[in-house]
Amino acid sequence: MDLSFTPEENAFRDEVRTFFKENLPQDIRDKLVSGLHPSKDDLVRWTRILNKKGWAVPHWPVQYGGAGWTPVQQYIFLEEQMLAPSPQMLAFGTSMVGPVIYTFGNEEQKKKYLPAIANLDTWWSQGFSEPGAGSDLAGLKTTARKDGDFYIVNGQKTWTTLGQHGDMIFTLVRTDPAAKKQQGISFLLIDMKTSGITVRPIQTIDGGFEVNEVFFDDVRVPAENLVGEENKGWDYAKFLLGNERVGIARVGASKERIRRLKQLAAEERDGDTPLIENPRFREKLAAIEVELKALEMTQLRVVAAERNREKGKPDPASSILKIKGSEIQQAITELALEVAGPYVAPFRAESEDHGWNEPPAGPEWASPFAPTYFNYRKVSIYGGSNEIQKNIIAKAILGL
Amino acid sequence: MDFDLNEEQRMLKDSVDRLIADKYDFEQRKAYLKGENGYSTDIWSQFAELGLLALPFAEADGGFGGGPVETMIVMESFGRGLVVEPYFATVVLSGGLLRHAASAAQRATFVPMIAGGEKIFAFAHGERLARYNLAHVETKATKDGDGYVLNGEKSLVLNGDSADFLIVSARVSGATRDRSGIGLFLIDAKAPGVTRRGYSNQDATRSAEVSFADVKVEAAHVLGQPGDAIDAIERVTDEAIAALCAEAVGGMAESHRQTVEYLKTRKQFGVTIGSFQALQHRAVEMFVMVEQARSITMYATMMAAEIDARERARAMSAAKVQIGKSVRFVGQQSVQLHGGVGVTYELAVGHYFKRNTMIDMMYGDGDHHLTRLSNMGGLIAA
């Protein structure tokens, strides 16, 4: 057992940190620090800077543009990215459909899609969930009927994150209506500009727009857009969902938020006293820091175990990362309310490109705190709710 | 010992509940929010007709002589409806100040304006660095002939944007957080020197930042003895806390009801999600949280008229602690058990969550009151 990173790993961390310091556009960094959402253009700009350096998809195999890093290096990179803080790469391309394509796709698909993911030339969306198929994803009903060289797709997807910007959407569709649940599902790539597709925004609790409904009405999709074999889509989906292990805990992001709260709590006063001198507040912060440290260690254990694990096989321990990671992120947003105190109340609309639309009432920094608290209830719901994660642990780890 | 409502209180509850059920469903509310000042003047008139705006005032002043229990009944129902009309700012806060600080002549002038639904009042008290300290008043009131002149800035003034009259706390003497030296001044909100910037809050209520530049107050509009206002402010705040707790209970109970309903209808894995024991237990824990909140709210309500300020403060802090815990759990779990739809703007559950979060943060969140209560020695003497 050894807690320390090797000198090479530490040198690597320095290199990454320096690169972020020198190359992350200040306006993007400022947005993230203030809790505003990066725009599509921000993400495209930053992805292209990283891609030029060869760091947009470092976790991919080298022949497809990966950096050839060890799991520990990948972990360090991810953490530095969150600490910077910089936007994370659009996961739907880089962590979801990308690995599915280079693992199960054909040569043509790899050539066509992978470089465009790395450079964010193509904005991918994830079309898995449906109104009737959330936790029970295999209950999906959207159909794809073979018609010559095409599939005819009918149905509805929902909760499609950032689908308003989507060029392409990867979907799970039912190709064999007679087969039982998990069988008869295929993994189909669909151009979102195809006629018959309608994207409708869903407003979230905080007033924002990040999710959408996507309707398919006799949409003709070229058969060459099928990934792998017909009716094997569920296997690819399981591979995809099991792939995202390390980032899921968002330890770096939580560290960055705590740092921010500490700075604000040192500035914000209750009369003459800085808030950080309130012992109850400080204890609550410290308690979260302890939980976060334990989670970081759990995460490092998962990273270290990576080398011995069968590729593409989900690690049920990642469910711990999801549960604790989401709880800690939510607890931090709750503590942020306390920093703002009565100034959580005023609402300010945020526009994608210009930040806040109106002047603040009270401190400028307080504006995103309540919306983020409300919005972050999502992190224990999406990507497999915490209840589902507990079911996984109960079954796969405890054998119950 | 009796937790039942009397005949009159039952009638009050029936009529308010009916009004909210008939006129204030989630869709109707959306239309009210589009009203000129973010609420419905028509609903406001109906409150007046029902006598709700006259409720807490003494009969001698043209009111119905209602007490904290009557206010609890109204606020709980308003919580269920997510009512955005300025009842809290006008009747509970400003009305409370008129009851506890104004002279008979002043009450004779202003109470009928509230009771008849003609004028909106707001209490301009909070300031930028006050947080939850009620004695934090920097705004100055300087003697000017018979009257006073106000200078300073007030923040987060509930319904300050649409109010016709403002009751302003201002310092006649002493340092910023001294308990003594605070006065209450009633002014026309459109008086020269008053600048207001209104905005919407997270829960669709509205507030304003208000500044005062040499605003004149005539002698007849000085409430009580300038310098002694803190007692009245604290008393009204305690009544306000009890009222808000009742509103939170109404909202929580409805949010819980809708969530349980959803558990019975939403299907996944071929069964209703309410058949999963993990979710059944969660719904039960929420229920316990609602009932604990309801109980402590009754306690706070019955203590709201307590004359001993220290005992009253203890009760209000206790209530805020429990309400804070309950609204967080019930709000968060209402969203969680709805899954994705829980985080949408379309669903009422999210709006209960937001309103109750704001209630938690008003006059100090649960943790603030836990500290305050522990500093007062808790509830049980050694």
Ligand SMILES: Cc1cc2nc3c(=O)[nH]c(=O)nc-3n(C[C@H](O)[C@H](O)[C@H](O)COP(=O)(O)OP(=O)(O)OC[C@H]3O[C@@H](n4cnc5c(N)ncnc54)[C@H](O)[C@@H]3O)c2cc1C
């Ligand atoms: C902000 C946001 C972004 C999203 N982005 C995307 C996206 O880009 N693409 C995409 O395809 N999907 C996306 N999703 C969908 C997400 O994956 C689903 O919301 C999630 O799987 C839950 O499904 P549901 O919403 O239908 O809830 P339900 O499955 O109906 O769950 C309702 C409640 O029941 C609980 N529950 C369900 N089954 C069980 C069980 N067996 N035992 C115990 N409890 C159970 C759940 O935990 C939850 O509390 C997103 C969701 C959100 C909120």
